[in-house]
Amino acid sequence: MNSTPKRRYVVLAEGRLREAKTAHGVLRYGRDEVVAVLDSTLAGGSVRGTMPGLVPDPGRDAPIVATLEEALVLSPTSILVGVAPAGGRLPGEWMETLRAAAGAGLEIVGGLHQRLAPEFPEARVWDVREPPAEAPIFSGEGFGVEPKVALTVGTDAAIGKMTATLEIARAAGEAGVQAAFVPTGQTGVIIAGWGACVDAVVSDFVAGVAEDLVLRAAKSMPDLVLVEGQGALSHPAYSGVTLGLLHGSCPDCLVLCVSPDRGPGYAGVPRPSPARAARLYEEAAALVKPSPVVAVSANTKGLTDEEAQHFVEKVSDETGLPTADPFRHSVGPILEAVLGS
Amino acid sequence: MNSTPKRRYVVLAEGRLREAKTAHGVLRYGRDEVVAVLDSTLAGGSVRGTMPGLVPDPGRDAPIVATLEEALVLSPTSILVGVAPAGGRLPGEWMETLRAAAGAGLEIVGGLHQRLAPEFPEARVWDVREPPAEAPIFSGEGFGVEPKVALTVGTDAAIGKMTATLEIARAAGEAGVQAAFVPTGQTGVIIAGWGACVDAVVSDFVAGVAEDLVLRAAKSMPDLVLVEGQGALSHPAYSGVTLGLLHGSCPDCLVLCVSPDRGPGYAGVPRPSPARAARLYEEAAALVKPSPVVAVSANTKGLTDEEAQHFVEKVSDETGLPTADPFRHSVGPILEAVLGS
Numbered sequence: 001m002n003s004t005p006k007r008r009y010v011v012l013a014e015g016r017l018r019e020a021k022t023a024h025g026v027l028r029y030g031r032d033e034v035v036a037v038l039d040s041t042l043a044g045g046s047v048r049g050t051m052p053g054l055v056p057d058p059g060r061d062a063p064i065v066a067t068l069e070e071a072l073v074l075s076p077t078s079i080l081v082g083v084a085p086a087g088g089r090l091p092g093e094w095m096e097t098l099r100a101a102a103g104a105g106l107e108i109v110g111g112l113h114q115r116l117a118p119e120f121p122e123a124r125v126w127d128v129r130e131p132p133a134e135a136p137i138f139s140g141e142g143f144g145v146e147p148k149v150a151l152t153v154g155t156d157a158a159i160g161k162m163t164a165t166l167e168i169a170r171a172a173g174e175a176g177v178q179a180a181f182v183p184t185g186q187t188g189v190i191i192a193g194w195g196a197c198v199d200a201v202v203s204d205f206v207a208g209v210a211e212d213l214v215l216r217a218a219k220s221m222p223d224l225v226l227v228e229g230q231g232a233l234s235h236p237a238y239s240g241v242t243l244g245l246l247h248g249s250c251p252d253c254l255v256l257c258v259s260p261d262r263g264p265g266y267a268g269v270p271r272p273s274p275a276r277a278a279r280l281y282e283e284a285a286a287l288v289k290p291s292p293v294v295a296v297s298a299n300t301k302g303l304t305d306e307e308a309q310h311f312v313e314k315v316s317d318e319t320g321l322p323t324a325d326p327f328r329h330s331v332g333p334i335l336e337a338v339l340g341s
Numbered sequence: 342m343n344s345t346p347k348r349r350y351v352v353l354a355e356g357r358l359r360e361a362k363t364a365h366g367v368l369r370y371g372r373d374e375v376v377a378v379l380d381s382t383l384a385g386g387s388v389r390g391t392m393p394g395l396v397p398d399p400g401r402d403a404p405i406v407a408t409l410e411e412a413l414v415l416s417p418t419s420i421l422v423g424v425a426p427a428g429g430r431l432p433g434e435w436m437e438t439l440r441a442a443a444g445a446g447l448e449i450v451g452g453l454h455q456r457l458a459p460e461f462p463e464a465r466v467w468d469v470r471e472p473p474a475e476a477p478i479f480s481g482e483g484f485g486v487e488p489k490v491a492l493t494v495g496t497d498a499a500i501g502k503m504t505a506t507l508e509i510a511r512a513a514g515e516a517g518v519q520a521a522f523v524p525t526g527q528t529g530v531i532i533a534g535w536g537a538c539v540d541a542v543v544s545d546f547v548a549g550v551a552e553d554l555v556l557r558a559a560k561s562m563p564d565l566v567l568v569e570g571q572g573a574l575s576h577p578a579y580s581g582v583t584l585g586l587l588h589g590s591c592p593d594c595l596v597l598c599v600s601p602d603r604g605p606g607y608a609g610v611p612r613p614s615p616a617r618a619a620r621l622y623e624e625a626a627a628l629v630k631p632s633p634v635v636a637v638s639a640n641t642k643g644l645t646d647e648e649a650q651h652f653v654e655k656v657s658d659e660t661g662l663p664t665a666d667p668f669r670h671s672v673g674p675i676l677e678a679v680l681g682s
Contacts, residue, residue, distance in 0.1 A: 203543070207578050244544060247580050
């Protein structure tokens with residue numbers, strides 16, 4: 001999957017570290033090391049000191065610095081754009097920082113829609129959202145993959161599928177089960193250092209690219225392949241990406257990610273209930289390969305402990321499935337269901 | 342939708358007119374005129390004389406010529422690559438013909454994966470599979486479209502969805518119902534002179550492009566918008582395209598296209614029965630907007646009249662829906678069901 005040397009990142013998150021999802025993901029789960037985070041508004045401390053709970057492992061802490069110069073002392077190999085800018089395009093100041101980093105020999109890494117390679121023709125650039133040059137059509141080879149393949153799916157987009165997948169992978173590792181994480185979105189790809197953003201792939205090739213990712217992950221002979229899901233079958237803008245990934249990755253089982261419903265969803269479209277979603281994912285999967293929903297991962301962010309407990313119990317009752325909140329409690333019941341299925 | 346001047350096509354189908362699906366579509370249904378077909382192996386006659394039944398309307402007949410020179414006398418505006426070459430890329434001889442046509446001032450039109458604009462930098466080229474430069478994200482505006490919107494769906498890819506859609510549109514016109522055809526694949530786009538190949542669009546934008554096509558079609562205030570379907574929910578390689586189109590085009594009703602099952606489908610995946618497919622399309626649509634399957638279009642190619650009749654009755658019994666073969670008999674019952682729904 002990934003035998004390239006590890007990167008040493010400076011993460012650019014100027015003024016935005018608190019909401020920098022990509023930075024948080026790399027700090028918490030990344031294969032590569034973060035040697036420093038660049039945010040002059042929080043400089044002087046460390047990530048763990050500034051945002052307790054974000055990085056449970058003290059070995060993954062990093063200093064927050066005010067300038068690129070301070071970061072360069074720590075011998076980074078790469079600079080990562082760690083947050084999507086408000087207006088979509090990178091502000092001029094950030095471009096200056098990236099130019100200086102490139103001048104110091106650093107690789108530039110970005111996961112935005114805006115491609116950086118054309119902006120820095122002289123630099124080494126990894127545009128994470130750039131689709132694979134040779135995208136295959138789905139072949140059916142994925143049906144024969146040896147290890148068990150599990151895919152996360154959801155009742156909505158942006159509901160915590162990537163984090164749930166990574167937490168299952170982490171718990172598997174702790175339990176001595178060798179799990180391969182298959183990244184399908186920009187943050188996942190940056191965290192793992194390989195993969196593909198399936199939503200940036202031409203639609204004809206989404207299933208083929210998903211199949212190819214699973215085949216590549218299976219080559220290292222893990223016990224379990226865990227595929228990061230995207231979108232939702234019920235999300236009117238992204239449902240096609242979701243179904244392409246569901247069919248292309250040929251999963252043996254599914255983990256449904258849910259959160260408490262907070263009013264109408266995208267474009268006013270209501271989210272399906274967990275039970276309805278579970279049934280629909282199973283029916284859609286079964287058109288190509290049967291794949292039961294074996295567990296539910298509940299994202300209870302914003303709820304009190306009591307509310308969270310009530311929500312988890314309600315979902316478990318309604319779906320008849322093992323349900324757990326991987327963040328608040330343990331991902332154990334989900335991992336058990338995946339392994340036992 | 343399309344107020345550009347009509348093209349006058351020379352259709353390039355050298356040695357392959359009999360199997361040239363794109364040429365057949367344009368001859369039978371095209372908005373633009375075909376002034377000549379280039380196939381030296383059949384030259385001397387006319388299309389209707391050579392392939393009876395292909396072009397029922399005598400006003401749509403065209404001469405078959407052996408050389409570009411003969412065609413140029415008929416004042417064409419454009420040369421259309423009317424058949425996909427066996428090896429994927431156009432043979433050198435065809436490239437020579439296209440170069441000569443461009444030299445004579447003709448526009449080059451192609452619907453292949455291979456883009457022609459880079460090959461003929463001096464010429465006017467319409468690469469039909471080139472996705473729209475500005476692809477929108479699905480917004481939900483499509484929910485408010487005034488005319489009734491119908492979409493064709495199928496139990497498999499390449500099952501006759503485009504032809505069924507065009508036949509419904511033709512019958513509507515004959516019945517005094519103003520129908521707008523929305524093309525979503527290369528032949529459909531060439532036939533109508535506008536549209537987009539949704540399978541060539543980046544997956545994030547498939548639903549948005551489909552919605553945009555319907556909004557554009559609705560602008561001419563037709564009584565009915567008929568959207569050409571793509572792929573199948575059960576086709577492992579293309580199901581994502583199908584679901585993106587199903588949700589993005591916001592249809593009010595669906596027409597299910599079926600054919601007799603002839604063994605395992607793509608990558609060994611069995612096709613769903615018509616009844617199962619109808620139920621699944623309705624459930625998938627209902628996640629975003631309810632859209633009943635109101636009729637079934639049966640493709641009975643290769644069957645005897647008796648077998649075809651039996652197949653149509655069987656599908657009608659199993660689905661409980663009006664079922665007709667638009668080619669062998671009449672598309673009337675389907676149009677009636679669409680208008681009455």
